[in-house]
Amino acid sequence: MAYVPLADQDQEMEMxxxxxxxxxxxxxxxxxxxxxxxGGLAVLTGIVGLVLSLLFRLQLGFPESVDxxxxxxxxxxxxxxxxxxVVYFLTALxxxxxxxxxxxxxxxxxxxxFPFLNMMxxxxxxxxxxILMASFFVGGGPTGAGWTLYPPQTTMAGxxxxxxxxxxxxxxxxxxxxxxxxxxxxxxxTILQYRCRGMTLMxxxxxxxxxxxxxxxxxxxxxxxLVACIMMMFDTLLGTSFFMPAVIESGxxxxxxxxxxxxxxHLFWFFGHPEVYIVALPAFGLVSDVLSVHARKNIFGYRxxxxxxxxxxxxxxxxxxxxxxxxxxxxxxxFFFATTTxxxxxxxxxxxxxxxxxxxxxxxxxxxxxxxxxxxxxxxIHGGLTGLFLGNVVIDLPLSDTYFVVAHFHLVMGVSPILVxxxxxxxxxxxxxxxxYNETMAKAHFWITFLGAYAIYLPMHYLGFLGVPRxxxxxxxxxxxxxxxxxxxxSITIAALIVGTAQILFFINIIGSLKWGKKADPNPWGAAxxxxxxxxxxxxxxxxxxxxxxxxxxxxxYSVPGAPEDFIPQNTPERVTPAASDEHIDTDKDSTLAxx
Amino acid sequence: xxxxxxxxxxxxERKGVIGGxxxxxxxxxxxxxxxxxxxxxxxxxxFSLFMVSYYIxxxxxxxxxxxxxxxxxxxxxxxxxxxxxxxxxxNIVARGDSKNLYTSFFGAGVLAILFIVAQLVTWNHLQxxxxxxxxxxxxxxxxxxxxxxALHLAGGLWVWSKSAIRLVSGxxxxxxxxxxxxxxxxxxxxxxxxxxxxxxxxxT
Numbered sequence: 001m002a003y004v005p006l007a008d009q010d011q012e013m014e015m016x017x018x019x020x021x022x023x024x025x026x027x028x029x030x031x032x033x034x035x036x037x038x039g040g041l042a043v044l045t046g047i048v049g050l051v052l053s054l055l056f057r058l059q060l061g062f063p064e065s066v067d068x069x070x071x072x073x074x075x076x077x078x079x080x081x082x083x084x085x086v087v088y089f090l091t092a093l094x095x096x097x098x099x100x101x102x103x104x105x106x107x108x109x110x111x112x113x114f115p116f117l118n119m120m121x122x123x124x125x126x127x128x129x130x131i132l133m134a135s136f137f138v139g140g141g142p143t144g145a146g147w148t149l150y151p152p153q154t155t156m157a158g159x160x161x162x163x164x165x166x167x168x169x170x171x172x173x174x175x176x177x178x179x180x181x182x183x184x185x186x187x188x189x190t191i192l193q194y195r196c197r198g199m200t201l202m203x204x205x206x207x208x209x210x211x212x213x214x215x216x217x218x219x220x221x222x223x224x225x226l227v228a229c230i231m232m233m234f235d236t237l238l239g240t241s242f243f244m245p246a247v248i249e250s251g252x253x254x255x256x257x258x259x260x261x262x263x264x265x266h267l268f269w270f271f272g273h274p275e276v277y278i279v280a281l282p283a284f285g286l287v288s289d290v291l292s293v294h295a296r297k298n299i300f301g302y303r304x305x306x307x308x309x310x311x312x313x314x315x316x317x318x319x320x321x322x323x324x325x326x327x328x329x330x331x332x333x334x335f336f337f338a339t340t341t342x343x344x345x346x347x348x349x350x351x352x353x354x355x356x357x358x359x360x361x362x363x364x365x366x367x368x369x370x371x372x373x374x375x376x377x378x379x380x381i382h383g384g385l386t387g388l389f390l391g392n393v394v395i396d397l398p399l400s401d402t403y404f405v406v407a408h409f410h411l412v413m414g415v416s417p418i419l420v421x422x423x424x425x426x427x428x429x430x431x432x433x434x435x436x437y438n439e440t441m442a443k444a445h446f447w448i449t450f451l452g453a454y455a456i457y458l459p460m461h462y463l464g465f466l467g468v469p470r471x472x473x474x475x476x477x478x479x480x481x482x483x484x485x486x487x488x489x490x491s492i493t494i495a496a497l498i499v500g501t502a503q504i505l506f507f508i509n510i511i512g513s514l515k516w517g518k519k520a521d522p523n524p525w526g527a528a529x530x531x532x533x534x535x536x537x538x539x540x541x542x543x544x545x546x547x548x549x550x551x552x553x554x555x556x557x558y559s560v561p562g563a564p565e566d567f568i569p570q571n572t573p574e575r576v577t578p579a580a581s582d583e584h585i586d587t588d589k590d591s592t593l594a595x596x
Numbered sequence: 597x598x599x600x601x602x603x604x605x606x607x608x609e610r611k612g613v614i615g616g617x618x619x620x621x622x623x624x625x626x627x628x629x630x631x632x633x634x635x636x637x638x639x640x641x642x643f644s645l646f647m648v649s650y651y652i653x654x655x656x657x658x659x660x661x662x663x664x665x666x667x668x669x670x671x672x673x674x675x676x677x678x679x680x681x682x683x684x685x686x687n688i689v690a691r692g693d694s695k696n697l698y699t700s701f702f703g704a705g706v707l708a709i710l711f712i713v714a715q716l717v718t719w720n721h722l723q724x725x726x727x728x729x730x731x732x733x734x735x736x737x738x739x740x741x742x743x744x745x746a747l748h749l750a751g752g753l754w755v756w757s758k759s760a761i762r763l764v765s766g767x768x769x770x771x772x773x774x775x776x777x778x779x780x781x782x783x784x785x786x787x788x789x790x791x792x793x794x795x796x797x798x799x800t
Contacts (some may be wrong), residue, residue, distance in 0.1 A: 015699045079628040181638065189631045198613040201622065219634060223642040231649065234740065240731035242653065258658030258733065263649055270645075302607065310603075530796040554607035574611035 018541065029115035031100045031539050036432075037122050038183075039097030045129055046089035052077040054500045055367045061493025063474050071473045072160035075144030080132075082147025083169070087176060088129060088276060090417055094282040095180070095218065096125060098424060099211045101432070105531035106205050108196025108549040108571075110542045112186045121186070122181035128172045135161065136169035143169045146471065148268055151243040155236050157250065162313045164290040166236060170229045177222045177229075178475050187215045196530075198551035203570070205529045206299060206557040209306050210285020213313040214278045221274035221317070224502065228267035235259065238339050269320035276413050281309055283420040284351055289555075290423045291355055293527045294370035295362030296566050298556035310346035310407055315344040325396045334393040340393035345384070352381060363566070367525070368442035372423030375450040376416050383412025386461070401471070404464025405431065407457045415453045422449070422506065429510065430524045431531060434538050435517030437509050445505040451572065452499035472486045477485075528567045529555040632778050638750060638787050643789055646744070647796065650737050654800060662734040664798050665721060671714040672794060678707035679780075679787045686780040689773045703777065704783070705756045712746050714754075734760055734800075741793055744784065752782050 020025040024034060056077045059069045069077070101117065102344045104111050112118045112269065135142035144160035145153055152160050154166050161169075163561055195204070206214075231242040245254035260325070263479040292299040299305060321329065321337040373470040390396045399405060422445070429437050467480055475481060523532040535545040549571040557568040624628055654660070681704035688697050720741065727735050761777040 183634075185631050185634055187625050188634055193627045193630055195621075200605065200607070201602050202607045219638050223638055224645055227642060227645045230740070230744075234729075234736060238736075240736040241658070241730075241733055242649070242736065255730075258656050260653060260656060263652050266652075267645065267649065298608065303603070303605075306603065346735050525745070528629065550613060552613060553611050556608070 010534055012132075020202040027119065031104050031112045031115070031118060032432075032539065033121050035097050035100035036116050036127065039093055040096055040121075041126060041129060042089050042092035043131075045084055046093070047087055048133070049081050049084035049263070049502055052084070052502070054497060057493040057496045058083070059473065060495075072141070072144060072243035072382040075146070075475045076142045076160050076165075079144050079147050080142050083173075085414065086147065086279070087173070088132065090277070090279040090413075091180070091218070092125060093421060094217060094279060095211065095418070096122065097186065098207075098282060098286065099183070099215065101428070102207055102531065103187050103190050103211060104194070105534065105539065105543060106208050106555075107191065107194060107199055108525065108530050108551060109190060109194040109520045110526075110544060110548070111193050113190045114186050117182050118186050121179050124175060128175035128179055131168055131172040131306070135165045135172075138164040138168065142163055142177060148265075148272070149232070150268075151232060151235065151259070151264050152245060152247050152256075154232070155244065156247070156254075167233065168404050170233045174226055174229050174233075175225045180218055180222055183214045187211060188219065195550060196548050199530075199570075202303070203551060203554045205285070206288040206302070206305055206309070207282070207285040207529075209309050210281040210283070210288075213309050214281040217274045217281070217313050217316060218278045219355070221271045221278065222266050224271035228264055228271070231267075232264065260332065262327055262329060265324050266321070268318075269323045272322040272323060274316045277312055278419050279413055281313065283376070283417040285307065287376050287420045288351075288355065288358075289527075289529065290369050290373040290420075290427050291358050292556055292558065293427070293525050294365045294367055295359050296526075297358055297362040298554075298558055298559045300357035300360075301350075302554070302556060304350055305354055308350050311347040312344060315340060315347070319344055322391055322396070325393050326400045331393075332458045335588075338391055338393050342388065345388060345391075348384060352377065352384070361521055365525075367426075367533070367586075368437070368439055369423045369427035370445060371443060371446040371450075372419045372426065375446065376419040376423065378450075379411050379419060379453060380416040383408060383410075383416060388413060393417040394493075397462055398467075399450035401469050402462040402464035403468050403470050406470050407460035407464060410460075411453075411457050415457065419450070419453075422446070425510070427525070428531075429513070430537070431522075431534075431540055433514055433517070434520055434525065436516060436520045437513045441505055441509045445502060445509065448502040448505070449499055452495050452502065455495035456492050456499065459492055463488060478574055523569075526565065526567045528553075528557050528569050530570050533569050533571055615665070624776060628778060628789070632781060632787075636782070637774075639785070639789075643744070643793070646737075646741060647793075650741070650796070650800075653737070655732050656733075658732070659734055660732045661800060662738050662797075665718055667714070667718050667721065667796075668794060670720065671711055674711040674714055675787055675790055676709055678704050678782045681726050682780040682783045683705060683774075685776050685798060686708065689769050689776050692770070694769045698763075701763065702760065705753060705760065705778075708749055708753055708783070712749060715742055718742075718777070738797060741797070745793060747750060747789055748789075749786055752779060752786065755779060755782075759794060 018028065018030070018492070024030075027415075028034060028037075043094060055066065055069055056074050058066050059074055100112070127420055132142075140161050140163050142161045143149070143154065143165040145162075149166070149169070153161055159166075186450070191204070191208060193203075222569070231240075235244045236239040236240050239255055241256045241259035243261055244254070244259040245261060246257040247254050288305060289301050305376050319337055319340045321333050322341045325334055325337075336574075359374075375473040390399060390405065392410055426437055466485055468475065468485055474552065475486075520537065522534070525532075530549060530551065531539075533549065534543055551570045552572060553568065553570055555570055557563070559566045560568055603741065647687065681700050683696060685700035685704060688700060719742070722735070727738075729736050729739050730760075756779055759772045759779065762772055762775075763769075
């Protein structure tokens with residue numbers, strides 16, 4: 001007996017429909033509301049991270065210009081900025097926000113498979129954010145150990161936030177892992193088991209593939225962070241020596257001996273490197289769909305794109321120690337990890353070529369989402385190329401502790417995913433809100449952000465070549481750093497301030513358009529994928545009205561010769577296209593043509 | 597589902613409803629079972645990472661092996677019995693029967709609770725013998741690993757207690773069939789984890 005998803009069983013219409021305002025918008029089990037809660041909370045946390053970065057940039061550009069940015073605060077701000085942006089902002093927004101919104105809609109499902117667990121996930125995420133933010137208000141402040149939290153300095157007296165701050169950080173991360181696992185199980189099982197009729201795995205939009213593989217990575221990588229957090233918590237609170245070596249603090253030996261700080265680094269980066277792809281893969285997926293829709297062309301090499309996503313996901317688990325070339329590990333490890341790191345460039349480059357070839361001879365519509373998507377291709381290529389440099393041990397050694405690394409990872413996993421986020425938010429805003437955003441404002445937002453990002457990160461490569469060390473509160477006077485480096489630093493800070501402030505444009509646009517925006521067409525871009533074919537815009541609870549959609553084709557039927565329009569929605573029966581594709585209809589016994 | 601066949605499909609060529617009018621589910625089973633399978637893999641990753649850390653940390657010079665108390669054999673017996681009772685309960689509901697269901701289902705839960713209590717007693721004995729958490733990494737790993745295992749079991753007991761309430765408040769065995777089956781899988785998994793863990797701890 002074939003398995004019938006819950007959505008198609010008799011109780012289909014007996015879903016838990018909300019009755020009161022609180023049930024509808026606060027304790028909601030609707031994936032769309034949860035998505036907005038997740039996304040909204042992630043963005044709020046991200047704003048904190050952004051403000052922190054501007055504060056420490058002020059110190060770097062104009063030393064001691066802000067009174068309260070002392071060395072302690074500087075390290076705390078850098079640490080919290082890193083952790084917030086990577087985990088609480090990007091991961092939560094891509095998977096909690098977009099994952100929740102897109103998965104059921106793009107698959108033609110009514111909701112996630114476990115709605116209650118989904119609600120629990122967002123509220124657990126809120127708890128983890130509260131714990132994290134609480135560390136700003138405890139004695140000693142948040143931890144200033146760097147976002148990698150390397151022992152032993154996390155727990156030593158010289159590090160700001162070495163008592164309460166680090167504990168709150170570890171607890172918050174552990175709670176986040178729990179929240180993510182609840183959400184992640186939902187996305188994975190929904191994608192595997194809840195697709196509507198006709199939606200085979202290979203007909204899923206690349207957004208779903210990106211989210212699916214990223215979620216699987218998250219489910220298997222976050223445990224490493226959890227394990228590291230638990231053991232470090234034992235070291236800090238209970239006096240064990242998992243990671244803490246025998247160490248002398250202010251002249252007297254601490255009560256630790258024999259622990260292995262490198263062990264922590266291995267555990268941390270076993271999580272930390274897949275984490276890069278947890279952020280990047282959903283971005284790859286989203287940008288593929290945005291590019292294809294606005295270029296009015298099918299995505300080039302769909303199968304290759306899927307395989308590349310899977311290959312990157314698999315490889316991401318065997319490259320982690322390229323973050324540890326300078327840790328003093330066995331040199332043969334370096335050889336191995338440099339090799340795997342360079343291999344991972346192959347599927348990644350393949351994706352970049354396919355994006356470019358999707359644009360090739362397309363009927364490109366230069367809307368704001370397309371601006372951001374093309375901007376992403378630029379920043380991703382630049383950030384990716386410096387990754388090839390840093391993947392080699394001999395080049396990494398001198399550059400590892402310089403601004404070159406800061407420039408690399410910000411371009412490749414900071415700016416690039418954020419440009420995709422903007423592309424995706426503008427692209428799906430009409431579906432999400434039922435209104436159009438202001439195009440002029442969005443384009444202004446793009447140019448300031450895109451050019452500003454280059455003004456910030458391009459000079460950092462030069463600082464890196466000069467040997468300017470990262471992580472330092474102040475450079476002092478050195479022979480090898482020319483005075484002009486400071487001018488470059490000032491200009492970077494000015495650019496950062498402008499870009500940071502310009503994000504206000506985005507918020508004015510997004511919030512203002514809710515009220516003043518033009519009413520949006522249900523499918524303003526003429527997109528083929530399923531989420532644009534809902535009976536209501538924005539989609540109502542249950543998404544599809546009385547009947548679930550049936551999918552007859554892949555998500556990329558754009559500019560099909562002979563078709564009445566330049567796109568054919570996934571739920572359009574095949575008879576509508578008389579053209580070329582018909583002769584390829586597979587007559588396997590498992591494929592039945594619908595009677596239309 | 598053939599994975600190779602799936603990922604080599606050419607979606608741009610095949611139009612129409614593929615796979616007849618049945619909805620798509622990659623695995624021909626309940627969503628809950630798929631979710632549990634994923635969760636078991638996650639738990640395996642967690643326990644494996646602790647094990648790897650254990651072996652790496654063991655190499656360092658300050659390691660003093662802990663000789664595990666004999667009481668652990670008794671505790672193991674409790675856990676095996678708990679698993680066996682669950683299997684019994686599962687077989688009963690699989691037959692659509694209800695005879696002995698209460699005995700087997702509640703027996704399984706009570707035995708699991710007894711296992712956790714016995715583990716705590718073992719902890720106390722070790723503490724009394726001067727084997728403190730912070731005195732040596734081998735001790736720390738012992739407390740950490742057994743504690744983590746007990747926590748996983750406690751999580752399982754939470755699901756068990758929910759099913760137990762449904763069963764007592766007049767739920768039909770048929771209704772909690774899936775719940776019992778999944779609990780059984782989870783219990784067997786935790787038994788396996790325990791056996792591996794016990795073997796590693798005793799032999800190092």
